[in-house]
Amino acid sequence: xxxxxxxxxxxxxxxxxxxxxxxxxxxxxxxxxxxxxxxxxxxxxxxxxxxxxxxxxxxxxxxxxxxxxxxxxxxxxxxxxxxxxxxxxxxxxxxxxxxxxxxxxxxxxxxxxxxxxxxxxxxxxxxxxxxxxxxxxxxxxxxxxxxxxxxxxxxxxxxxxxxxxxxxxxxxxxxxxxxxxxxxxxxxxxxxxxxxxxxxxxxxxxxxxxxxxxxxxxxxxxxxxxxxxxxxxxxxxxxxxxxxxxxxxxxxxxxxxxxxxxxxxxxxxxxxxxxxxxxxxxxxxxxxxxxxxxxxxxxxxxxxxxxxxxxxxxxxxxxxxxxxxxxxxxxxxxxxxxxxxxxxxxxxxxxxxxxxxxxxxxxxxxxxxxxxxxxxxxxxxxxxxxxxxxxxxxxxxxxxxxxxxxxx
Numbered sequence: 001x002x003x004x005x006x007x008x009x010x011x012x013x014x015x016x017x018x019x020x021x022x023x024x025x026x027x028x029x030x031x032x033x034x035x036x037x038x039x040x041x042x043x044x045x046x047x048x049x050x051x052x053x054x055x056x057x058x059x060x061x062x063x064x065x066x067x068x069x070x071x072x073x074x075x076x077x078x079x080x081x082x083x084x085x086x087x088x089x090x091x092x093x094x095x096x097x098x099x100x101x102x103x104x105x106x107x108x109x110x111x112x113x114x115x116x117x118x119x120x121x122x123x124x125x126x127x128x129x130x131x132x133x134x135x136x137x138x139x140x141x142x143x144x145x146x147x148x149x150x151x152x153x154x155x156x157x158x159x160x161x162x163x164x165x166x167x168x169x170x171x172x173x174x175x176x177x178x179x180x181x182x183x184x185x186x187x188x189x190x191x192x193x194x195x196x197x198x199x200x201x202x203x204x205x206x207x208x209x210x211x212x213x214x215x216x217x218x219x220x221x222x223x224x225x226x227x228x229x230x231x232x233x234x235x236x237x238x239x240x241x242x243x244x245x246x247x248x249x250x251x252x253x254x255x256x257x258x259x260x261x262x263x264x265x266x267x268x269x270x271x272x273x274x275x276x277x278x279x280x281x282x283x284x285x286x287x288x289x290x291x292x293x294x295x296x297x298x299x300x301x302x303x304x305x306x307x308x309x310x311x312x313x314x315x316x317x318x319x320x321x322x323x324x325x326x327x328x329x330x331x332x333x334x335x336x337x338x339x340x341x342x343x344x345x346x347x348x349x350x351x352x353x354x355x356x357x358x359x360x361x362x363x364x365x366x367x368x369x370x371x372x373x374x375x376x377x378x379x380x381x382x383x384x385x386x387x388x389x390x391x392x393x394x395x396x397x398x399x400x401x402x403x404x405x406x407x408x
């Protein structure tokens with residue numbers, strides 16, 4: 001599935017020869033990831049093409065004359081589409097050319113040199129551990145270092161991930177985003193521009209039944225609290241991820257909502273205008289598609305505020321009473337919510353593949369491509385999306401029998 005890359009803005013900068021060039025601000029999951037020039041991306045594409053050939057998506061062509069405003073905007077959108085598509089191939093994600101370039105642009109954007117550094121990792125049980133890393137270490141590498149220090153079995157790494165976590169008043173914490181394997185945690189922590197923010201280790205699966213896979217590893221059990229596991233199996237929303245309070249348009253615009261996501265559903269506790277509460281359950285098997293949309297502009301691109309999540313909405317199309325209806329959720333954690341929805345689809349697909357040996361699908365896990373069987377082919381059709389939205393499609397003809405992701 002596509003990653004949430006976008007290039008909402010670009011700036012013209014003077015070069016050393018008196019001319020000007022365009023610098024593109026690339027965002028990942030609503031946070032500034034890097035700033036790059038077209039020439040840098042073009043050289044990167046040429047390096048990838050020498051290895052992967054025609055499997056690469058088309059790259060925007062060079063212009064040898066001055067670009068008009070419409071041409072510049074078209075190029076920005078095409079570069080955005082290129083980044084979304086190139087990250088879909090797990091083989092490219094694991095290649096040295098891919099990783100080395102993304103490391104370089106992250107470090108260069110935020111003027112961070114490669115050096116040894118100490119990084120604090122917040123654990124689910126409330127402890128902090130300090131590890132020694134290189135500033136150029138990826139999230140995948142840092143996760144390996146953390147797992148070694150706490151004794152977490154290597155084969156269980158796919159059930160955990162690194163997140164940016166912000167600590168709020170009264171001891172409450174808020175999960176801001178999951179770090180992609182190729183992100184540099186040291187850089188991401190310093191570029192987020194938020195106070196009281198840490199890199200945290202958390203479980204990364206939405207299906208509570210997967211808890212049983214961790215029971216033979218003491219470190220894994222410690223991370224998710226064995227006593228809580230034993231006492232909480234029947235508790236509502238056990239194993240779910242609860243998001244910060246937000247608003248929605250159901251049953252009417254402006255209603256407050258608290259979302260809990262997991263176990264193939266979105267649970268919404270909605271506060272009605274008369275202060276009564278109502279719980280609504282949206283089953284993932286009845287979700288056709290969803291999209292994340294930016295509603296506002298950046299407040300300060302070059303200043304400390306480098307996030308795009310001031311005004312975000314996630315809207316999804318849902319089958320209710322034999323008709324499709326759109327529901328809208330306004331939340332700063334729209335990208336995190338979208339990642340959770342994709343994770344639930346992935347877990348459901350793996351489970352269906354295990355139950356039906358005649359199915360064939362390809363399931364990437366821990367940076368590796370694993371094949372299972374599925375009769376229906378997974379179809380991925382893509383077109384250039386509008387500048388400020390992206391969409392994931394999941395057809396639910398037979399409870400995720402066919403999964404389709406599409407950018408509109």
